Amino acid sequence: MEVIAGPPDPQVNNNIKLTMLETLDLYNPEDLFRTPSIEELKDPVNLLEWLDISAMGYSEPMTFGMRVKRYMKGRTKSLDIIHDNQCLAFGLLSLAREMPVTTTIHHPMTVDRRLAVQSTRSFIKKVKALRWYSFIGMQKMVARRMPAIITVSESSKIDISREFKIPESKFRTIPIGIDMENFYPLDHIKKIPGRLIVTNSADTPLKGLYHLLHALSRIIKKREVSLTVIGSPKKDGGIEKLVKKLDLGRHIEFTGRIDHHRFVREYARAQIAVVPSMYEGFGLPVGEAMACRIPVISTTGGALPEVAGDAAKLVPPGDAGALEKAIIQLLDDPKERERLAQKGYERVTSEFTWEKTAMRTAAVYQEVIDDYHGL
Secondary structure (H helix, E strand, O other): OEEEEOOOOOOOOOOOEEEEOOOOOOOOHHHOOOOOOHHHHOOHHHHHHHHHHHOOOOOHHHHHHHHHHHHHOOOHHHOOOEEEEOOOOHHHHHHHOOOOEEEEOOOOHHHHHHHHHHOOOOHHHHHHHHHHHHHHHHHHHHHHOOOOEEEOOHHHHHHHHHHHOOOHHHEEEOOOOOOOOOOOOOOOOOOOOOEEEEOOOOOOHHHOHHHHHHHHHHHOOOOOOEEEEOEOOOOOOHHHHHHHHOOOHHHEEEOEOOOHHHHHHHHHHOOEEEEOOOOOOOOHHHHHHHHOOOOEEEEOOOOHHHHHOOOOEEEOOOOHHHHHHHHHHHHOOHHHHHHHHHHHHHHHHHHOOHHHHHHHHHHHHHHHHHHHOOO
8 A cells, every 4th residue: 555645744554655745835834825936836736836826726636636647657557546535636537547546525625615605794705715615626527537436424425416416326435433542531530520622623614613612601601611622723813813702711721733642631631522513524523532432512514413323412503502502401411421421432432443444445446446447
């Protein structure tokens, strides 16, 4: 197996070959949107990427596909199959003429685009959002020409089929596995009364943190609560401004980037994990919290109910009042917290293992390879 990637560097096992393709890396937070050198811009792919990003587009999916195609020249006969991870670039179609190809689509980016446009009243910001998501047209064209598409939930299958106009028969649903080596219970750690945890620090409307903050502002008037947010908000972004507006600074801790050891300790200290997303193609935060044996409150956005099953308290997405009510009910009911924690842990350990994911993925590989060779 060989993993071909661009920044940020993916973490792979030592026995897996990792090929990092050289890119402009314009989204590196340490040198965000830097101006490339003249020497770098002599490469037509680099020039195309820089010009598009300068015009407020997001060209990385397309240019990464071009770089992969260039790297793969003369090498397609040495590999059995290429598995694309939602890049869906035009370069993938060129490779599909020479060898078996499949792709995973986690959820339709059209949902992200729609929520981004709806979340602002500014006409200029709406235009910027539409421009940034302009790569979706390419992804739709490429996805329609894939022989088989892997997706991570039945909800995603239905939504991608509708949004991208692809027959459902082309999809193979394979749930993502939960990394039980990095997410596990720490029962010896004492929980902090009233502590909530959310792994969602993104300022994007899709993640729903805005609604949780509004719920928290109401709850602190009735209960002693605190919220641990794994990650950091965008500087001077919407989340940071809302925290100040609602005067929540004393009740919230943003951890910034942390390692897995601290991650599971933060879960262990919390009484409840909250997943306020408006939409998820799968919902890893639900599964990871359950693997840590923490009771979960989740919205019903996208595929979240498929992951949660009957092992979490579910509320409608975008409803701060429903979040407030569910959190207070669960804080006041230790027996229900314990019941959900155990039920969630049992669900994850039986339903969402990486072994099952790997076996199902290998079966799709064999299907695509056989179809390509007419077997």
